[in-house]
Amino acid sequence: MGFTTSANKREGTPVKANDLQLLQCFSILKIKLQLWAILLLMALSQSEAFDPLDPFGNITIKWDVVSWTADGYVASVIMNNYQMYRHINTPGWTLGWNWAKKEVIWSIVGAQATEQGDCSKFKGNVPHCCKKNPIIVDLLPGVPYNQQYANCCKGGVVASWGQDPSAAVSAFQVSVGVAGTSNKTLKLPKDFVLMGPGPGYTCGPAEVVPSTVFFTPDHRRKTQALMTWTVTCTYSQILSSKYPICCVSFSSFYNETMTPCPSCACGCHNKKDCIMSDSKRLTTLGINTPKKDNTPLLQCTHHMCPIRVHWHVKINYRDYWRVKIAVTNFNYRMNYTQWTLVAQHPNLNNVTQVFSFDYKPLVPYQAINDTAMFYGMKFYNDLLMEAGPLGNVQSEVLLRKDKTTFTLKQGWGFPRKIYFNGDECKLPPPDSYPFLPNSAHEIPSFYSTMVAIILSLLINIMM
Incomplete structure (x- = not known):
């Protein structure tokens, strides 16, 4: 027995089951297309950082935990500028974040925090920074050798990838305390903010990725970071100016x-x-x-x-x-x-x-x-x-x-x-x-x- 719709009932024309299923499929497809269109419009409205001439350009900040300490860890922080023609000019980059718990920075090599914060609860050995939301800047050229780290100390100036890949990187090493001492107890920093040297960059959340593999200086042995996470920051001219x-x-x-x-x-x-x-x-x-x-x-x-x-x-x-x-x-x-x-x-x-x-x-x-x-x-x-x-x-x-x-x-x-x-x-x-x-x-x-x-x-x- 055929099925009829209200419109076809008035005309007395039956609609077969196969036709009805076809109509339902078309209706579902139409709804899906509308949903995809809405999602696409939403994505486009939020993608003002997209640059059609450099669609994959971004600044990626990678944290490699290289060792555990009694109350935390030591991490190498490397900032790679993968933007083809946008560099970080003087007065250089400024990097900030919020700690997930009550972490402190015991020491930094190759950079420094702009404020120490309230470290009054520590006796004897006082941390480099006790702020919940530290702000880090690069050191200027010419600092003593014992304060330097590979790819540091350029006043925060980072070249674009297309212009000079070897200079499109900046790095420092940070010793974090009052933190997790294993992959299970460590909590990732959040709410990253990159200024370079003005506004314009928006940073995503930190994401755990496969641990970085390093070669020893003689390139005969591989070592591996204990834990690695990355943060990706993209630039929007609208946000900049x-x-x-x-x-x-x-x-x-x-x-x-x-x-x-x-x-x-x-x-x-x-x-x-x-x-x-x-x-x-x-x-x-x-x-x-x-x-x-x-x-x-x-x-x-x-x-x-x-x-x-x-x-x-x-x-x-x-x-x-x-x-x-x-x-x-x-x-x-x-x-x-x-x-x-x-x-x-x-x-x-x-x-x-x-x-x-x-x-x-x-x-x-x-x-x-x-x-x-x-x-x-x-x-x-x-x-x-x-x-x-x-x-x-x-x-x-x-x-x-x-x-x-x-x-x-x-x-x-x-x-x-x-x-x-x-x-x-x-x-x-x-x-x-x-x-x-x-x-x-x-x-x-x-x-x-x-x-x-x-x-x-x-x-x-x-x-």
């Missing part, structure tokens, strides 16, 4: 109009918050000294950004084209060490030569090579000085034309995204890009070269 920290301006040899950074690209400020480039205040002693809270002293500009990146389409050859990139610092209190610049453009898959920056292609999904990282040459221009005559670095990039896509029309020659030190910069609106004149279907090479030279000279004078 309300406004962008950089902006981008454009120019080209085929148009005399320069496209400036958008007004108030990094937020509008009062005149008291900035300083004119010819102000007598700049001669004041200590004007360039960074403040404890890292507040900038900006040169007064219409964009009010600490950093401006200028992209100039310089020359159009038959098989190649040439771009000039300049980075200018407008912060009188900040030097940028180990700076990085990331650009996304479809023709960056054909970089032929980079003249005074180091260069590395970035392929986020192993699908299309349209992203490049530029950074300063060591001991040459890897330090971007504070605002002033020396506060800029620049280079030129020669690219081979992709015959199927290359054009100078509709702003194709300008980047899709620009990042400085891992933060995305504010680009001008697309309708303001330097446009190719209607009559300039083919610009004579002599004319384009002369215009390029003149514009290049003007840009150098302005900087």
Whole structure:
């Protein structure tokens, strides 16, 4: 006997059992798809730390318990920066957590706690730190040898993985007391907070992982940590700053109009918050000294950004084209060490030569090579000085034309995204890009070269 629905009863049309089961399957599938869509939206709303150009970038903090003590343990704490182009700049990282019980830090090698806390209940041997929520910082270079630990003592500065993997690590050793003395009694620290050097990082919970295996110095014998746990921290530009920290301006040899950074690209400020480039205040002693809270002293500009990146389409050859990139610092209190610049453009898959920056292609999904990282040459221009005559670095990039896509029309020659030190910069609106004149279907090479030279000279004078 067939089944009928209320709608079909009115029409007197029976519905077979197989059809009803099919309808039920479709209903269940629809509900599941809706649930998946809701979960996906929730995940996306909470994943503001996701970086499409560096999808697997994070800072992983690993704790290896290397020995048990009478009342606790000794652990090696290693911080690895797996971010391709985001490093921790001066004044360096700050790491904090909450103890699960009433643990104390008896001693630290290679770092120090910023506060000792109340250790009054201890007689004789007093711990290094008794706070429930200790804050740890790296030691400065040049400390005595007996206070050093491998990969410590760099003032908290950690390079990006893409720029220098050997320098993308920081470490210290900590002796913990009033704690568990075995894998069963030890309680993991919680509520980790990483500042580097400002906000922006969110850390997950500590998770126990397979114990780390070490080699002895002669590499002939393996040893193993007694217990290992890791903490993963990811970066979000939204959490780091309300406004962008950089902006981008454009120019080209085929148009005399320069496209400036958008007004108030990094937020509008009062005149008291900035300083004119010819102000007598700049001669004041200590004007360039960074403040404890890292507040900038900006040169007064219409964009009010600490950093401006200028992209100039310089020359159009038959098989190649040439771009000039300049980075200018407008912060009188900040030097940028180990700076990085990331650009996304479809023709960056054909970089032929980079003249005074180091260069590395970035392929986020192993699908299309349209992203490049530029950074300063060591001991040459890897330090971007504070605002002033020396506060800029620049280079030129020669690219081979992709015959199927290359054009100078509709702003194709300008980047899709620009990042400085891992933060995305504010680009001008697309309708303001330097446009190719209607009559300039083919610009004579002599004319384009002369215009390029003149514009290049003007840009150098302005900087």
